[in-house]
Amino acid sequence: MKNKSEININQKKGMGANGTQTVKIDQSEHKHIHLKDPDYKNLVKTHVGSITFDPNSLRDVIVSIDKVTKQINKNATDFTSVDVEEKNKINGLTQSFYDGLVAVHFEPYFNEFDKFLKLRENEDLQKKIGNIASSLNHKIFINRSDYDTFEKMLSHIEDALIDSQYDQLKGKETVVNLVFYYLYASCLIGKKTQGENICSNPTDL
Numbered sequence: 001m002k003n004k005s006e007i008n009i010n011q012k013k014g015m016g017a018n019g020t021q022t023v024k025i026d027q028s029e030h031k032h033i034h035l036k037d038p039d040y041k042n043l044v045k046t047h048v049g050s051i052t053f054d055p056n057s058l059r060d061v062i063v064s065i066d067k068v069t070k071q072i073n074k075n076a077t078d079f080t081s082v083d084v085e086e087k088n089k090i091n092g093l094t095q096s097f098y099d100g101l102v103a104v105h106f107e108p109y110f111n112e113f114d115k116f117l118k119l120r121e122n123e124d125l126q127k128k129i130g131n132i133a134s135s136l137n138h139k140i141f142i143n144r145s146d147y148d149t150f151e152k153m154l155s156h157i158e159d160a161l162i163d164s165q166y167d168q169l170k171g172k173e174t175v176v177n178l179v180f181y182y183l184y185a186s187c188l189i190g191k192k193t194q195g196e197n198i199c200s201n202p203t204d205l
Contacts, residue, residue, distance in 0.1 A: 044164045046156040051139045053157070054132075058176075058179075059165040061128050066175045072116055074108045083193060091190040093150035106155055106181045113182055129179075133188035150190065154180050 044055045084103075088095050117126050140153065147153035158176050162169050169176065184191045185198040 134194045151161045
């Protein structure tokens with residue numbers, strides 16, 4: 001017998017599989033889901049912490065950046081003079097995660113990526129990223145305590161984005177990572193150290 005709080009959702013199968021599937025959701029266990037909300041269909045929520053964001057804007061930015069990633073070169077110069085260990089400590093991002101992944105695979109591209117975004121012809125893209133960062137950072141501050149580490153929170157946001165926009169973002173996972181780690185390293189999301197307080201406000205991009 002069907003539970004009164006149980007609903008069925010027909011959706012495409014994930015990870016590129018063909019066909020559809022029916023998923024049963026007990027709303028008594030997932031009270032954060034409001035399917036009758038007319039705006040919900042345009043938003044995405046992470047399961048843990050329920051960070052809500054507009055996946056369409058993020059998707060458009062990532063697709064635009066993906067088209068020009070070959071123009072972004074690797075540069076061994078440090079992206080910032082800010083104390084990274086202090087930044088990671090106040091945000092709860094695991095230092096070993098930063099050292100082993102972000103510093104090795106993404107940080108070397110931050111300088112050139114930053115220069116690319118600040119070119120006059122990329123002004124619209126800069127504004128989009130600034131607006132996204134400002135909105136997302138507000139949600140991060142509200143929901144940060146729901147996550148053990150900052151990297152786990154970012155991972156959940158990335159997963160929710162890719163899952164909701166899979167057809168457009170499949171194969172672009174590395175660019176998704178690059179964008180989010182750049183936002184963090186350039187002090188657009190997360191708590192700022194004293195040294196980072198001189199950074200531009202995201203809305204000033």
